[in-house]
Amino acid sequence: MLPGPDHLIILPILIPFFAGALMLIYDERQRRAKLTISMISVLASLWAAVELLIRSKGSELTGNNDIGFYLLGDWAAPYGIILVIDRLSAMMLVLTGLLALPALTYASAAWARQGQHFHSMFQFLLMGLNGAFLTGDLFNLFVFFEVLLAASYGLLLHGGGQLRVRGGLHYIAINLTGSLLFLIGVSLVYGATGTLNMAQLSNLVPMLPEARRPLFHAGATIMGLAFLIKAGIWPLSFWLPTAYMAGAAPVAAIFAIMTKVGVYVIVRLSFLLFGPGAGASAGFGGEMVMLGGMATVTFGFIGVLASQGVGRMAAHLVLVSSGTVLASAGFVLSGQDPQILAASLYYMLASTLAISALFLLIEPMGREDGGIAALLALTADAYGLDEREEDRQPEVGLAIPGTLTVLGLAFFACVLVLAGLPPLAGFIGKLGILQGLLMQGEEVPRLAWIFVTLLIVSGFATLIGLVRVGIQTFWASEGDPPRVLALEIAPVMVVVGLLILMTVKADVTLRYMLDTADAVLQPSIYAEGVLGAPRAADEEAEVVIP
Numbered sequence: 001m002l003p004g005p006d007h008l009i010i011l012p013i014l015i016p017f018f019a020g021a022l023m024l025i026y027d028e029r030q031r032r033a034k035l036t037i038s039m040i041s042v043l044a045s046l047w048a049a050v051e052l053l054i055r056s057k058g059s060e061l062t063g064n065n066d067i068g069f070y071l072l073g074d075w076a077a078p079y080g081i082i083l084v085i086d087r088l089s090a091m092m093l094v095l096t097g098l099l100a101l102p103a104l105t106y107a108s109a110a111w112a113r114q115g116q117h118f119h120s121m122f123q124f125l126l127m128g129l130n131g132a133f134l135t136g137d138l139f140n141l142f143v144f145f146e147v148l149l150a151a152s153y154g155l156l157l158h159g160g161g162q163l164r165v166r167g168g169l170h171y172i173a174i175n176l177t178g179s180l181l182f183l184i185g186v187s188l189v190y191g192a193t194g195t196l197n198m199a200q201l202s203n204l205v206p207m208l209p210e211a212r213r214p215l216f217h218a219g220a221t222i223m224g225l226a227f228l229i230k231a232g233i234w235p236l237s238f239w240l241p242t243a244y245m246a247g248a249a250p251v252a253a254i255f256a257i258m259t260k261v262g263v264y265v266i267v268r269l270s271f272l273l274f275g276p277g278a279g280a281s282a283g284f285g286g287e288m289v290m291l292g293g294m295a296t297v298t299f300g301f302i303g304v305l306a307s308q309g310v311g312r313m314a315a316h317l318v319l320v321s322s323g324t325v326l327a328s329a330g331f332v333l334s335g336q337d338p339q340i341l342a343a344s345l346y347y348m349l350a351s352t353l354a355i356s357a358l359f360l361l362i363e364p365m366g367r368e369d370g371g372i373a374a375l376l377a378l379t380a381d382a383y384g385l386d387e388r389e390e391d392r393q394p395e396v397g398l399a400i401p402g403t404l405t406v407l408g409l410a411f412f413a414c415v416l417v418l419a420g421l422p423p424l425a426g427f428i429g430k431l432g433i434l435q436g437l438l439m440q441g442e443e444v445p446r447l448a449w450i451f452v453t454l455l456i457v458s459g460f461a462t463l464i465g466l467v468r469v470g471i472q473t474f475w476a477s478e479g480d481p482p483r484v485l486a487l488e489i490a491p492v493m494v495v496v497g498l499l500i501l502m503t504v505k506a507d508v509t510l511r512y513m514l515d516t517a518d519a520v521l522q523p524s525i526y527a528e529g530v531l532g533a534p535r536a537a538d539e540e541a542e543v544v545i546p
Contacts, residue, residue, distance in 0.1 A: 008055075009070040009083050011048040012093055012130035015041050020123030028116055035108050038119040042104055045126060046097030053090040057515075067529040069136075077136070077530050078197035084136040084530055087516040088345075092133040092257075092264055095349060098498060099257050099356050100126055102491030106360050107250035109487040118158055125151035125254065132261050136530055138186050138196040138223075141265065145182065145230075149175050152258065155251045156243065167246030174239040178229040185223025192216035199530035202272045202523045206279035213280060220273065224266065224285060231262030232322050233292045234299040241303060244318060244359075245311035252314070252359040256352050259322045263348070267329050267341075272523045274333065283333060290330025290447065296323030297454045301461035310365065310469045314358045317418055320458050321351040327451055328433055332521070336436065336448070342517040343432025346510055350425035350502055354417035357495040361411055364403075364484045365473050403484045406493070408474045413496045415466045420459040425502040430455055432510065 019041035023034050056068065070083040104122065128148025135141050157168045190196055192215040193204050208216060225236075232240045240259070244252050266289065274284040296319050303316030328344030417426035433455065437448045502509055519525065 007070070008048060008051060009068055009085050009134065010072075012045050012052075013083075013127055013134065015045045015048065016123040016127040016130070020120040020127065023120045023123070024117065034119045038104060038123060039108075041123055042097065042100045042126070045130070046094070046101060049090065049093035049097045049130075052085050053087075053094050056085055056087050056090040057512075067526060069530060078195050078200040081140055082136040082197070082530060083134040084526070085134060086526065087512065087519050088264070088268065089133045091345070091349070091512075091516060092260070093130055095260070095352060096126065096129050096133070096257055098353065098495075099254055102360065102495050103250040103253040103356070105491045106253065106488055107248075109485050117154070121151045121154045121158070122254070124148075125155060127151075129257065129261060133264060136198055138189065138198065138201075142179070142182055142186060145261075146179060148258075148261070149179070152255070156247050156255075158251060159248045161246075163242075164246045167243040170239050171243040174229065178226040181222050181229070182226035185219045185221070185226060188215055188219025189223065190219075192219060197530070198269070198272055199527040202527040203531070205273050205281050206277060208279075208281070210280070217281070217284060220269075220284070224269075227262045227265050227269075228292065229262070230259065231266060231326065232259045232296065232319050233326065234296040234319070234323070237296065237299065237319055240319065241312055241315035244315040245309070249360055249363045252311075252362075253356040256318060256356040256359065259318055260325075260348065260352060263322050263325050263329075266326065267520065270329060270333050271520050272526060275521065275523050276335075277524065283335075286330050286333035288330075290327050290334065290451075293323045293325070293327025293330055294447075294451055294454055296320075297327065297458050299323075301454075301458040304465040305461050307465065310358070310466075311362050313465050313469065314355055314362065317351070317355050317358070317462065320418075320462070321348060321355065324348075324351075324433070324455070324458075327454075331437070331448065331451070332517075338436075338517045338521055339514070340433055340436035341520065342510065342513040343429055343436060345513045345516060346432065346502075346506075347426065347429025349509075350417050350429055350499060353495050353499055353502075354414045354426065357410065357492050357499075358414045358418070360488070360492050360495075361407065361414070364488055365407060365411070403489075404474055406489055407484065408470070410489070410492045410496050411466075411470055411474075413499060415463065415470065417499055418466065419463040420455070421463070423503060425499055425506065428503065428506050428510070430459065 019037055023037055026034055052068070068085040069077075070085075071077070072081040072083070075081070100122075107118065107122075125148050128144045128146075128151060131144030132141060132148065135144055153168065153172050156171055157164055186196060189201070192212045193201055193208065195201060195204065205216070229236045244255055247255060270285065270289065274281050274286065276282055278284070300316045300319035300323055303319070304313050307313040307316060325344045325348045328340045332338055332341040413424065415421075416424045420426045420430040434452055437452055438444055
């Protein structure tokens with residue numbers, strides 16, 4: 001039997017799984033019980049994620065390599081299923097929990113009651129997300145991808161309406177296509193290497209016979225195309241803005257991390273399989289990731305300027321965030337300063353939190369006559385959105401005073417982070433990327449200058465688009481202040497508080513990101529740790545034998 005602390009690694013998967021399954025037994029009229037179970041599950045998962053993040057910095061769980069392992073069924077890698085925890089995966093687990101808790105709290109005001117099995121689907125989505133971040137082989141990555149996608153289909157359609165049905169059908173079709181590409185790519189990679197374990201692949205790629213390398217590259221390309229679809233890379237991102245703006249506010253808020261799953265997998269596999277030690281495959285796809293990321297940033301900020309509603313702006317800002325991280329990873333994969341990757345991870349954390357808060361602000365900001373409500377009405381009419389009274393008037397909780405002031409402050413904080421303006425975390429992340437690109441002690445590549453220009457222009461475009469909406473909402477409105485409940489604004493303020501905490505503790509957070517980037521750039525530590533993970537039976541035998 002494995003030591004007690006090791007079982008902590010599987011808790012982020014088991015907790016939401018059992019919670020979601022348990023709530024399927026309850027009748028829809030037992031909403032309070034479902035909310036209680038769901039909230040306990042999210043809190044417990046977040047606790048486990050934070051504990052794993054703390055231990056991933058070096059302890060009895062991770063050892064000297066800052067990596068922890070869990071062998072399901074006590075089968076040694078690469079033959080069995082293995083879960084792996086390191087700095088990068090622990091950070092993504094914590095980010096998932098930090099987004100899930102505010103989104104679930106917001107949903108408890110009204111949205112959870114507008115359809116069946118909301119809480120179960122929410123928990124299964126968390127299970128799929130956490131599993132995707134923890135798994136150590138490609139097949140189980142596909143399994144967890146399908147779990148989170150199946151749950152996301154139901155969540156996107158939650159609440160009904162023509163726009164949600166239309167956006168949901170497009171979303172389902174695109175992701176089914178991506179899943180098919182994923183399977184084809186995985187089969188080609190297995191045919192070329194004979195394994196799907198990420199650690200074993202990292203060891204095999206440098207020694208791969210030249211006759212099999214083209215097949216492996218073809219499989220990696222097709223599989224990478226599936227990840228790029230899920231990450232929202234241009235030109236594969238046409239489905240994302242309509243789908244994300246169609247979802248209910250808490251659904252869109254948790255969806256802010258969905259594209260980051262694709263980004264995480266691309267970063268993980270790019271440096272694990274195509275890093276400097278990958279022989280003839282070193283740097284494979286790095287330039288395409290770099291160019292695709294920059295094209296995505298361009299498409300995203302143009303979409304922000306062209307959007308008339310804050311929902312579509314927020315959806316395009318998801319693309320700007322993903323594109324920035326992918327382009328940064330591409331530069332590092334091509335041999336640039338690792339600081340770029342560390343700063344982009346910090347920016348990803350801040351921008352994802354800010355985008356999630358922005359999605360939660362959309363519906364309260366439009367709950368008045370005039371101002372932004374007029375723009376949202378035009379958008380709803382253009383896309384056939386069915387406005388329903390329960391969408392606009394929540395039933396649970398107490399209204400808060402000073403509504404416009406609180407909403408305005410939260411919105412202003414999101415603007416600062418997403419536009420990359422001082423003093424909040426978005427500025428620190430972008431400044432770190434710029435320093436990594438420009439301060440290398442040698443001639444700066446032309447592509448680096450282009451990326452620098454895009455970062456500055458995208459921030460300026462974000463500022464213009466969001467300030468335009470803010471003026472129309474908070475200054476140009478002549479109607480009565482909207483009625484906003486404490487259950488709706490409290491989650492937003494919590495996220496804003498996290499952004500402020502990231503800014504105040506920027507030195508600590510950036511140090512963690514630098515250590516994370518260094519670990520990602522050393523795939524041998526990951527590979528040796530996974531393949532050398534001891535079985536519990538072997539450890540017990542060592543204790544028994546004198």
